[in-house]
Amino acid sequence: MTAANEALTPLAGHRFASPMSRDVETSAELVLYRHVGCPYCERVVRVANDLDVPIHSRFVVPEHSQRDVIKRISGSRTVPLLVDESRGITMSESANIVEYLDRTYGGS
Amino acid sequence: MADFDVVELPDTEHLSEGERAPDFTRPLVKAECWEDRSLSELAERNPVLLVFFPMDGTGMAKYTWIGIRDREWGASDLTVVGLSISTPYEHMAFIHRHRLPFGLFSDPGNGVADTFGIVHEHGGMTGVAGPRPSFFLLESDLTVEYAWVAQLWPPETDLDAVEAAIDSKA
Numbered sequence: 334m335t336a337a338n339e340a341l342t343p344l345a346g347h348r349f350a351s352p353m354s355r356d357v358e359t360s361a362e363l364v365l366y367r368h369v370g371c372p373y374c375e376r377v378v379r380v381a382n383d384l385d386v387p388i389h390s391r392f393v394v395p396e397h398s399q400r401d402v403i404k405r406i407s408g409s410r411t412v413p414l415l416v417d418e419s420r421g422i423t424m425s426e427s428a429n430i431v432e433y434l435d436r437t438y439g440g441s
Numbered sequence: 442m443a444d445f446d447v448v449e450l451p452d453t454e455h456l457s458e459g460e461r462a463p464d465f466t467r468p469l470v471k472a473e474c475w476e477d478r479s480l481s482e483l484a485e486r487n488p489v490l491l492v493f494f495p496m497d498g499t500g501m502a503k504y505t506w507i508g509i510r511d512r513e514w515g516a517s518d519l520t521v522v523g524l525s526i527s528t529p530y531e532h533m534a535f536i537h538r539h540r541l542p543f544g545l546f547s548d549p550g551n552g553v554a555d556t557f558g559i560v561h562e563h564g565g566m567t568g569v570a571g572p573r574p575s576f577f578l579l580e581s582d583l584t585v586e587y588a589w590v591a592q593l594w595p596p597e598t599d600l601d602a603v604e605a606a607i608d609s610k611a
Contacts, residue, residue: 366474389477391476402473
């Protein structure tokens with residue numbers, strides 16, 4: 334493995350990998366995986382704000398090769414990705430997410 | 442006589458033992474993503490060792506964190522987190538490069554260092570300041586159990602001394 338590749342390798346298998354994830358659990362119910370400057374993510378955030386739905390943001394880097402965390406959750410590497418813990422929902426694609434938010438949290 | 446300079450830093454009214462650390466929320470960067478987290482949230486679970494360090498590209502940052510990693514701090518009931526003014530992208534690369542099992546807060550505005558009384562003005566870089574290298578051991582209510590703040594620049598960091606002090610508090 335070259336040094337360049339090694340630098341990109343996730344910490345999976347590292348002996349300290351588990352304390353790391355243990356420290357970062359959050360009690361937030363709606364978690365949005367996004368990256369900075371992604372217009373589809375901005376759309377979801379705008380709709381959530383309009384609906385007064387609190388969202389906890391988790392940011393990933395733009396490189397798809399470094400998005401294993403998203404792949405593990407949704408099976409794909411695309412953002413936005415919404416995880417609604419309370420309803421057991423995991424959803425990609427901004428159009429789907431926006432519709433879901435509106436249907437679920439939009440009131441009457 | 443040594444032909445290099447170690448500068449004595451000015452006295453600061455920094456946060457010290459027995460005082461309550463000011464809570465803050467900043468992006469906490471891990472190997473795969475980052476998110477806003479507060480210091481008090483982290484302290485709820487375990488005592489926290491908060492390590493302020495210079496920008497991620499410096500040798501001081503590198504050797505501080507390699508040293509902490511190799512001493513296996515945080516392997517038991519202690520949460521070790523860092524804070525520098527580097528961006529989340531730099532933190533993520535730094536975590537991968539040195540295989541760090543720790544979270545690092547990103548505070549490019551250096552506001553946290555201000556509330557801790559440990560602002561360090563970088564010479565020759567207009568508008569850029571960072572935290573003075575420091576270690577704070579915090580209880581669940583953010584009471585400072587142990588504080589070490591550099592008095593010299595470059596800092597006289599001694600990880601063995603910090604480790605001994607932490608062990609004596611356990």
